[in-house]
Amino acid sequence: MRFCISAEAIDVVAQARTLASAQAGASVSFEGRVRDHNEGRAVVRLDYQAYAPLAQAEGERIVAEACARFATVDAACVHRVGALAIGDLAVWVGVSAAHRGAAFDACRYVIDEVKKRVPIWKNEHYADGESGWLHPDDTPVGQ
Template structure:
């Protein structure tokens, strides 16, 4: 995947190792990643689980645009992001970002840029189910 950038929406759990392996490049001396997991609390409330939904066509287009921007903005050799949709339990992997670069600064900076922009711009929403039986919709940046 040298020079590649790939954004995907996943309907089921996915393996991180093949995504990381696809970013291997002889020019890369650094790799940075981010994993976002479903936590058991939000704003002081106990969370029992959640469901992510998205407008898939727009989410994939905007996600790819973000990765393309990262490729143009940072000196990186590759970048990938996968975000889950559907029902997720506490502790499950919800989003993964991986970045390869010649140097660590670019890898770290691009990784932070990608996750921040995905949370701000990609049309994904989460429906949290609380332990008290209540539920509510949130943008995943929450």
């Protein structure tokens, strides 16, 4: 599996190790963390939920697309579900490739497409006691 939904903390060192290869001259990773604000509101925590069978299948498709499109050696993505605190790692993407350009491009492609296409929703809990559900594609790309 190149894409995984996990209720456990993401071990970035172990994930990166799975991408090591003598063919790879570049390794790029992205860490998406829970921040303490969104759209001017103070956030105190997040809860992520996913429709796991569809999320897994769509995530696998995205990683395979990136590997084919950008000539990578390998790629992987892990997305958390459950309750996460401020600063917790919510999503990790890693790519290895012969050259840095392909690694950077593939990494960006994976995170952007995961945010658009994978059925994962987050419930933001705000400092004022309110909460609200968001699908990742509700957030503009690059945020």
